[in-house]
Amino acid sequence: MKVLYITGYKAYEYGIFKKDHPGIKYIKKVLKQRLTSFIEEGLEWVIISGQLGTELWAAEVVFECQQEYAVKLAVITPYLNQEESWNEENREFYQSILAKADLVESIYKSPYEGPSQLKMKNVFMVRKSDGMMIIYDEEKEGSPKFAMAEAKKYRLDYDYSIFPITFDDLEQAATEEQWSD
Numbered sequence: 001m002k003v004l005y006i007t008g009y010k011a012y013e014y015g016i017f018k019k020d021h022p023g024i025k026y027i028k029k030v031l032k033q034r035l036t037s038f039i040e041e042g043l044e045w046v047i048i049s050g051q052l053g054t055e056l057w058a059a060e061v062v063f064e065c066q067q068e069y070a071v072k073l074a075v076i077t078p079y080l081n082q083e084e085s086w087n088e089e090n091r092e093f094y095q096s097i098l099a100k101a102d103l104v105e106s107i108y109k110s111p112y113e114g115p116s117q118l119k120m121k122n123v124f125m126v127r128k129s130d131g132m133m134i135i136y137d138e139e140k141e142g143s144p145k146f147a148m149a150e151a152k153k154y155r156l157d158y159d160y161s162i163f164p165i166t167f168d169d170l171e172q173a174a175t176e177e178q179w180s181d
Contacts (some may be wrong), residue, residue: 001130001161003045004038005147006031008054008135008165013142016053019093024057026174027135030165031061033173034133039069047074047129049121050082050097051143052090054135059097072102076128078121079108122150131161140167 016023035046035058046062048055062073075098083094098104107124108117125147126132132151136144151162 003129005129005132006058011053074103075101133163135165
């Protein structure tokens with residue numbers, strides 16, 4: 001696998017509203033554990049669409065991994081200025097990620113026009129990757145369900161891997177961390 005699409009819940013879907021929320025540490029820990037094994041097997045690129053939450057935390061994990069490995073990050077936004085309505089703190093965080101990314105591109109070269117751009121983003125990201133790592137739990141629907149549905153549909157006709165991370169996986173990482181402290 002050369003290109004991995006990482007996605008999952010947005011920050012608010014976890015109930016996370018602050019940068020220093022303790023849950024972020026466990027999410028990033030699981031992402032890093034899984035990502036490191038893919039990198040060691042030859043992963044070259046991680047792609048994200050730049051959503052607040054899982055995707056931007058994954059970007060931070062990629063930057064950590066870049067200190068040791070030659071993995072690259074592409075932020076491929078669905079449309080221009082997706083951060084326009086975000087608060088200043090989130091916009092600054094987003095801009096800091098874009099500044100360090102190896103590639104920044106937009107699928108649509110225009111601002112938001114409608115939900116079809118978001119649907120197209122899922123199609124594009126799945127087709128441009130060899131697999132998807134997704135934080136998603138079937139029992140807690142949310143925005144990742146659309147990316148998951150696209151990946152499952154694509155997998156019917158193409159060799160495409162889906163690597164789900166569930167809330168149980170995150171819970172286990174938190175428990176392991178607390179036991180080691």
